[in-house]
Amino acid sequence: MKQEMEKARKHSWWAVLSNPIFRRYARSRLRPRGLGVALLLSGLVAGFIFALARSVAMNRIGMEISDAERAPLVGLVVLQGVILFVLGTAQVAGGMTAERDEGVIDYQRLLPMSPLAKVLGFLFGLPVREWAMFGVTLPFSVWGLWRGEVETAVWVKLYGVMLSTALLYHLTGLVTGTVVKNRRWAFLVSIGLVFCLYTVIPQLAKFGLVGFQYFTITPVFREALPGLLPRDAGAAVETAQRLLPTVKFFDLDLPEAIFTAFSQAGLILTFVWMLCRRWRRSESHLLDKGWATGFFVWTQVLLLGNALPQVEPGNLFPSRGLTGLVGFARPQPPDANEAVAVIGVYGVFTVVMLWVFASMITPTAERQRAGWRRARKQGRKRLPVAGDAASGFGWVALMAVAGGVAWWIFARGVVESKWFPGQVVDGGVLAGFLLVTVALGLGYQALLEWRGARFVGLSMLLIGVVPLMAGAVLGTVRNSLTPVAAWVMGISPVLIPAYGAGALLDLSELPALLVRAVPAAFKFWTALALLGMLRVAWGLWRERSRIAAGEN
């Protein structure tokens, strides 16, 4: 009997179908009444797309039967995307928050299951109805793929990445639902985060940061598109696609699907790690310091590996990408300022990433006090370096250096390319970039650790946003005020990296009105940021010493 109990007690994380949490949601979300309506609706819409597209292709356009069978495929893929990515993600985020809202999440916390088993139970259980709805649309797709004679490699890649993308989005919803306490906010934040992560940030591909689009299904869908469309349309799309860059990671030529899987895997693992940490201890930071630093470096490697091979063919530069797409006869060589802008965007992004990661690993004063009380009780003289209670200062310093170096490597790759002969990015630029990432990254972290999130939020509003607004207004008053506007906007830490690219690179060809203002503003505000960082770091050090001594 005891053996039987022990056997039954162990829930393997990989046995999803027998996972009690999955089964609990399968029970509640697959009740005939609610499920029937959902299946009817998705079946109706899928059937409508299928019938309409086939009918138009056969009867109006007069396509051959095997071509006409392909006509509904793209519409069905879009419908499946809406079901899995939008409805599924919203359900996961909302469902997770509802657990906490109702107060039953503590019961789940208490279950003697591993954190990973719990995460997978929720991941597959909460959107189980949406998976069922997706299943209802599949017969229409299968018919189209079979009768339309779509190559196996095409649909395997497409649906493989669709599933991994759905998991990624659902994990995003799960993380949001776990972090955001308010149910309505969780829904909005998850939709906002999904939109930002998988729609807005991939747009940075237009400014050189091509790696982010591989968090989405877009590249694989684009690659699969010619094979899904009726043959004539597919051939036309394929011709147009020859102008698009192929995916490369440093010197490796990789299939889109493999690189997408590689990119998504890092994010999926990180989200799962975050959730496991929270299930183990609900008070934990989302990421531990080591993982956060590793993930930051991984992101930089991903961006560099993906962006640098696009420099020589010129695909990294927005103007060439655009002229290529609209079919101009001879794309012009990239403009020097375009290159500077791309480098500036990379710098801004790196600094913003630093702030995001710093926010995730910086302990509050309360957490530090608790950590020190524990350490003193246990007779230790230091906090564990990677523990949640320990300072994040050193870790952010590591990230800042890694970010500065990555930014410099990117700048070198762009500037010392065939497009700008004779141009060199020297060690002085590296020092300048490091100064920017260290001053802004560490300044933010130290302020956050010393004065708390509310103070930093307000500071970011006043120093980060208001100068941008004021400068924008000033710049429109009259031309002579443009240098003043540049000085005012330069206060914002968000713009300092962009100013850095403009001021430090010889390549830069600033307009006459800005040629003195931008470098001067950059030097002045960066020096001030550095001094500010040192002052804040000093304040933090004193505060931490007081906490360590148990004075407050």
Add this chain to the structure above:
Amino acid sequence: MDADKGEMAIQVRDLRVDYGNFIAVDDLRLEVPRGEVFGLVGPNGAGKTSTFRVLATLMEPTYGEVYLDGVDVLENVEEARRIVGYMPDLAPVPRDLRVREFLEFHAAAYGVSSSRSGRRERVAECLAEVALEDQAEAWCHRLSRGQTQRVVLAKTLLHRPRVMILDEPASGLDPLARRDLRNALRRLASAGTTVFVSSHILSELAEMCTSLCVMNRGRLLAAGTAEEVWQALGNGRRELKISFLKRAAEAVRWLGGRAGVEDIREADGGVTLGFSGTDDEQADLMEGLIREGFRMRAFEEKRSSFEEILVGVAESNRRDG
């Protein structure tokens, strides 16, 4: 596991819980032997729920050691979760499940049986234990407060936990259900389960517990049997009312010089006084009165109730801010 840990179902050493600068539990030390129904009582904000949440593995303390049946709760979380059953205050239930489904889910998660029929059998047993067999198919969120409490108690019983932690389990229950709860807890204790139960109603705990402790401001004020706790917190103080046939004023003077006697008042041929001391000392006082020739017509003893003691504790908190 050392011998000491083996004998005790619950061991708490130097437990501290902080919320910012507020100390919710302050270096608490506590031991509960196996098979006890042990009560924890204290005014609001005493640190009861924080203590329970740490014991139930739901919260990481600032520091301290907690062992449940010899298992280190902070080190072996999953193992500890197998032996503990926790019922929170204002126990919630999910909106989208029926009572039977809710219990079957937990039975499966706790690995109550490897067969579905085995789990169903256990669910039926637990529903019978809390007298809710007729509500098995009801939606959880449609139940009354008292029924909800009982459903969650049934959930807590499912995996036959060795240690049960019940935070205010009697709140919302009618007198009949309270009596049933009391009986159920006693049955569990006699079967070897250790029950740690909290309430802010001390008399309620005194009725159902074999021993109890009182917490205030994160600290343990007293622990032991109900009598021992009363002695410790009420300082053994009681009010005595003695009616004399005559010489009442003389008796007042005589009593005024005795140890432990205070607040003497004479009224209607009788005397009311406060007395702090043991039962033996009280008997000596009575014997002294008789020896001195005071003829007593009636005698009445009134102890300060548990509620009065707790009110005193809470009022002193309020005074101290």
